[in-house]
Structure formats: C-alpha cells, structure tokens
Amino acid sequence: MNAVMGVDIGGTKIRMGIISQDGRILDERQVSTQFPLYEHLEQQVLLYLEEHPHIEAIGIGTHGFVDPQAGRVVFAGDMLPGWTGTEVKKRLEQATGKRIEVENDANCAALAEAKFGAAKGLSRVVCITLGTGLGGGIIWDNKLISGGPHGGAAELGHMVLYPKGARCGCGRFGCAEQYVSGTAIKRRIQEAGLSVTPPELFEQLATNVQARELVEQFTEDLAIYISSLQAIFDMEMLIIGGGVSESAGAWMDGLQRQLEKVLLNPLAVEVAQFENDAGMLGAALLVLDQ
Template sequence: MSDKKLIGVDLGGTTIKFAILTDDGKIQQKWSIRTNVLDEGSHIVPDIIESINHHIDLYKMDKSQFVGIGMGTPGTVNRQLGTVIGAYNLNWKTSQPVKEQIEAGTGLKFAIDNDANCAGLGEAWKGAGNDGDDVVFITLGTGVGGGIVANGELVHGINGAAGEVGHMCVEPNNGYQCTCGNYGCLEQYASATGIVHLAQDATEEYVGNSPLKEMVDNGEEVTSKDVFEIAQTGDYLANQVVDKVCFYLGLACANISNTLNPESLVIGGGVSAAGAYLLDRVKNNFEKYAFPTVRTSTVLKLAQLGNDAGVIGAASLAKQFD
C-alpha cells in the first residue's frame, strides 16, 4: 500500500464533488463547487483544474504526494483518449478533451469513466460490496443507471455501454416509451420519474379514496418519495404502485443476477432512500424469478456510501498509476 493520495472528482449537472483520499480509500478532505454549464460547458474543466490546484495549496500539500486524479462524468466516455461527448446536462455536445486539459492544468495523471460506473466502483470497493470481485450496482434516480464489476474489473463492453441496466426491457407488451426510443425499459418504471408516471396512471383508474389520488387529482406535485411515504401509511393505491415498481425491479435484478451471479447486487440512488420497505419487496420478486443457485448465492443490498460513492469510485480509477 502506498502512502500517496488519490483525488476523486464526481462531475454532475448541478454540482462537482471533489475528495482527497488515502490509497486505501479513506476520505481525508472533500469539497464541492457549482457546475457552470454556460457557454457550452466551456468553464467546467478550467473550474475543476482551478479548484484542485487551489485546494492542494490550501491544504499545504505538494503534487508529488498524489498518485493521480480519477473522474466520473455523464455522457459517452472514451477512456483511452480521455474524452467525453454527449453529456447534454453539461452542455457538452461536442467531444471534450478532458484528460489532456486536466493533466496539462494540474501536472497530475488523470483517468476518467462514466459516472454510474464510478458509483458502482465506489460501492464495490468501500461500500455494500465489501471489496468483492463480483458486484452489480443499480442506481435509481431521475433515470436508472448501473455499474458492473466482474473479476475485480469494471465491465465496459465493446462500445462502453455495458451496465446500462435502465434499458433492460421489463414490459415488452404496451410498455411506456423510453427516452432511448424503445418501449418498456426498466428506467420507465423504477426511476423517480417512472414511479410518478405509474402513480398518475394508477390514479386515473382508481375510484376509491386515497391521499395519493387526492394529491394527483388536486394537481399537486407528486414525487416518488411521496408515493413510498403514503404507501407506508397503508394506502391501497400507493401500495399498488409500489408493488409494481418492486415487481419490475425484482425481475430486472433476477435477470441480471441469472446472467452474472454477482456476490452482491447493490441498489442505490435517491429512490433507495425508501430503505427496507423497498428492498424487502424487491427481494420477494427477485427470489421468484432467480435461478435457484443464484437465489441462494447473490445477495441484494442497499447502498451504503450515499453521495460519496461517486468520488470514492472515481478516485479508485487513479490507483492504476500507483
């Protein structure tokens, strides 16, 4: 084990999170800045460079103390070239030479990967995955993303699209249309936006009394958090929605696990804040559809690292330079 430090960067559309970690993954310092997406996102990389250099000086550290920088980003990543394209929430429509610019601006080695992959690496290394070699991570937020660690390595696929679990088809007949153009993707049923869509449709067909129906009928803004909280009070309609969500998610977890048989399948993201109420129902469906050997060997868990998963996983990318 080296006594050198790692820098992790988690680039999001609203906030850029940073952390300085020990070589074995302990966060020593962390901070964040707002993401400036103006002028086609041209301020983002200079802001990252300036913030890293400023904090190294602030903490009276020397660049020789660092192994390198790892970063997770939205969009399509070319890991070899260190470029990103198609990160629309960053206004990055054209290819961005991120690695070249950050290495030139900081003097440190730099590695980059998809943000969901980095969160998966973080949970596999220091979170619920318990540093296992075979871990699948599913993140339930505005969309549904994933990261797959097999034999201790991230799985990228031929064109970097491995781990796109949100686009697994779980409703092939008359499924909701997804932003990807297909129908019936998991993202349309288990993301925060998908859960609200399910709730609105279920409300239209429901004739009984329900706090959830009342909210929808009154035109109030309903969130996935509202759906789960109302369900926990025993509301029949809200529980119907939660049961559907957990059916689709449990089916997807079984299909993924039947293919990969990971040691752990970790569920994170904002929707996972529903905790055991979500996990227990997902497990019931997982056990229904999982292959017997998988059912008794793959363990479904809730993520443990919260917002730190991305920076921890990103920092681990820099370990290749150690």
C-alpha cells in the same frame, strides 16, 4: 500518492471529494450541475484545487457512455446536454496540469463497493445506480468490465424492460432507465396525479394507498430487471446505489418479496455501503490504483 480528488458528475449535482489511499473522505463539496457542463466542471475543479494544491491526480465519474482510454464521453443523452463528444481527460489535463482518468459513474460505484464496501472480498458483482438515470457497473473476476467499441459496455440501464414503452433519452423505447430510476419515479408520481416528491412518496407508504401502489409497481419492475441481470451474470451479489438507494429502508422489504417470485437462484441484494458516496469514491480509485 497520499490523496486524490474524486469527482462524480450526475444529472442534478456534481460531488467532489479529497480521498485518502485507504478510501476515507477527507473533504467534500457538492455543487449543482450547470451547463455548458465542461466549462462549469473545469471552473469548480480549479476552485477546489486552490484549496487542495497538493492533489496530483483526479478521477472523474460521469453519466453516459465513456471511452476510458481516451477519457472522452461517447454519448450522454438529454440528461447532460452538450456533453456527448467532450474530451474531458485532454481538456482537464491541460487546464489543471494534473493526471486525469475518466469512467462511467456506475462503473466507479462498482469499483468502490468491491474495493471498500458491501462487496469487499467478492469477485463477481453487479452494481446498479438508481439516480437521475439508471447506471450499471460489473466486476467480473475482480476486473471492471468497461469501455467497448462504442463506450457502451455495462450500460445496464438501456436493457429494454418494456418493448414499445416510454421513450428513453437514448432514442429507443422502454429502457429500464424509464422505469427504475429517480426520474422514473417522478414520472409515475406525475402520471398518478400526486403532488409529492419521491422521498415524500416513500414516507407515505403507511398512510397513502396510491403511494403503496406506485412503490409496488417500482419494486416489481426492479425485481424483474434484477432477475434478468442474474440470468446473464449469475453474480455473487447485486448492489443498489445512487440517490434512490437513500430511501431503500422504505422499499427494500417489498423488493425482497418481489424477488422471491422471479429469481432463478438465491441472490444477495444489498444497498451500497457508501450509498451516494460510491461514485465519488470509485472515481478516486481510478487514480489511486494506478
């Protein structure tokens, strides 16, 4: 198989790419996430296939709890309304005539970074994706930890960081996703009464005291969260991907200072080599490696 399609479904955008056997992005496209989501996804995939009819298989990475064997979304929450219960694999195979595999998006990102990226050559890696939500992917002895009886294995964003804290889309309170994600940063900005976007917030660190305080709160929470993951997994490396990672140049030094206070042992913490491409590349690996 020379090339496949990788699709990364997030809360605000869908990224699609044609990926070669050695992990190169040969072509890519980005569209906004629209609802009803399945119908929009099918339409966009079919349009892309018209341009690349030689593609034989498609890997789908999506936010939410996923049953990878059935290719079904078990739970997606408010971020992707109407997505819970969708039989993505079955419906998209019928629509395209191609082989389809479906996984959680953060699991896909972990696959990409372990195969081609920042964690290449390592066997125990935890990847977190800071996007609209907070996802997690775990590579353990070179194997992806995935699925589970409810599709919820490695849903690291739903570890509780602040008991009785902000309400999460899963219905509980205080999940890490509500404090260390793109959406969480937007909420911090709104609560502080600022009228800036997250990228603008990071750009103002040198000149705006409020911006520095908000980013310090963010990096402190992220460091505590990472230290908890280390206590569970004692991984060789933790990788940070997702849209927020694109601004890591502004906050990574601050995160490292916070980590020095709370880590149990030294830990390599790296930004995803593929940054926001990791989910799309990992989705392709679902079918490239078969």
